[in-house]
Amino acid sequence: MESLVVTQAINVAYEVLILAALVLGLAVVMGLLNVLNIAHGEFVMLGSYTAYLVQKAGLPYLAAVPAAAVVCGAIGVVVERFLIRPLRYDPFETLLATWGLGLLLRKLVELGFGRGYRSVDIPISGSINIFGEAYPTYRLVLMVVSAVVLVALFVWYLRAPTGARIRAMVGNPVLAEAVGIRTRQLARNTFVAGTAWAGVAGVMIAPLTPVEPFMGLTLIVNSFFALVVGGMGTVTGLFAGSAIIGGLQSVLTAAVSPTTAYLAMLVLSILFLWQRPRGLFPRP
């Protein structure tokens, strides 16, 4: 029984960190630019397909990380230039546009690869003993990567000049432009960083999930709820949202039942949307 508790505790941490990795790209674009990128799941999906192709070509799995960042970043550049910017970053219009973009990306991938499942081999096999319990190594590596990236981003956003410029742009775009910050470029880079990271998240989860054209649809659900609960535009909110949604689901699945866990998450998200739509830690 005790060993089960240990494994389940690691499972909770795993679920929270993986969710945080998936939310990150969405949180950057939504929290800082007010653009709800409905196609976020499709960028993750494209990252997973990139990983599949890299592995199929016999290249080391790590090569998929820059490859996916480039593929999804490049598509991000095009999307920003011809979809998001012409719509003036308007929250509602870009929501509709990215919804359409998601449809297009799914259909394009379906054309190229078909509807069938692709399986990506786990690049690091084996397991490591933690408190006497064997846990798969690849999952542990993912947890560490996700944690390191989130902490690094947190520090960077607070300390680096670019972080300060983004904060200035978000706080008061007109004033930011007046003091010489090139907001147009900065907004583009922020958007592209979000899509590129979505691609990297896709590489991370590809070996753990069925890779198919519609995988993004289910992935975006929890990510969106994590944002709603946590609040947009702050790293604290991202952590809190992922911890609450991921943790709640993981704990209730273990303690009660998976269906109850899913229901509880939906109820919680509805309550937040209704009573506290800005989430727990919104941007001030």
Added chain:
Amino acid sequence: MLTSLKTSRRELLRAAGVGALAIGAPAIIRPAAAADTLKIGVLVADSGPAALFGPAQRAAAEFGAATVNAKGGLLGRQVEIVFADAGAPPAEVAKSAVKLMLSDKVELIFGSHDSAVRQGVENVVKGKIPYVYTPCFEGDDCSSNVYFLGETPEQQLQKALPKIVELAHGKTFYLIGDDYVWARTTNEKAKKYIADLGGTVVAEDYYPFGAPNKFETSVAKIKSAKPAIVLETLVGGDNVNFNRTFADFNLSDDIVRLSCLLEENTLAGIGKDASKNLYSSFGYFADIDLPQNKAFIAELAKKYGDKAPQQCTISKGLYDAFVFAAAAAAKAKSLDAGKFGAAVEGLTFDTPSGPMTVKHRHTDKNIFLARCDGTKFTIVDTFSAVPTQQACS
């Protein structure tokens, strides 16, 4: 100016009238022309979660129609397929079925889709024309003039479970499935067989259908409960995800898995590293070594070449539907509900998976127990003429 406008309006009206006639006339002419061919409505998954099977379903149906036509057709008439999408919500598919009957004038409906859609279609067809439902399903449906060619849980489990117990050297079961009627019914039926074998069920987990599920929690519980066998009633992506997680937690060496919905496409997703000690029990696999199947696969390969969609039990059922309907109609000499229904009882027809015999509007058939070797199935046991335990009159 005024006169010219008047004339043009009159001409416009005349043109519109002619146009309407041109559009409307075929509706009057059609019944006469339609007598030559016999239209069959075929419901396939063009969209929705099962769209993965769509191309293979279409291929199997088209080949079924071609086979029947090559042998002189159905009741002496050439058959023609009218496809409709079964991937939409049940109410939408029911509307398509109404359209198939009223405007396309189909005389038979074949369908490969889930039970919710079947019930929607049954509600509108109301037994007026024969409706042949082809995929595996939970059983317990005796709607009038509906014929079931797929595997019931009883067929999948009654012979396979004793064999699995023998292979696993143990009788403790952990049940895991998606939270909906097929999985829960299958598990209820499984529990009876498990009790008959003197086995026990240590736990059951059900995951919300269509939700972004992760399976680490259940796998940890399985690891701690140490059952001999995991009985899976997970579907599609969940089936892939669970089995990959299971293997990644290193349980596949010691615990045998039997999946009730594992066909070729899902196995490709599970992958070679996660399929050790994983079994599937079904009425058809694309690799079964029967001459009928070799011919079936070879003919499809001839027609589609490298692009031939992967066949599996879910798609292949639509081919069977054509063979079944042609044999039944030949015996009944009619598609009239009463005559057709009376003629099918005891009818035997040959399919790529071997002969099927109609009993109580279901079919006794071969069931194959297959072991996954990498991403291929190896048949380890064949059970012939397994009864469905259904009692539709």
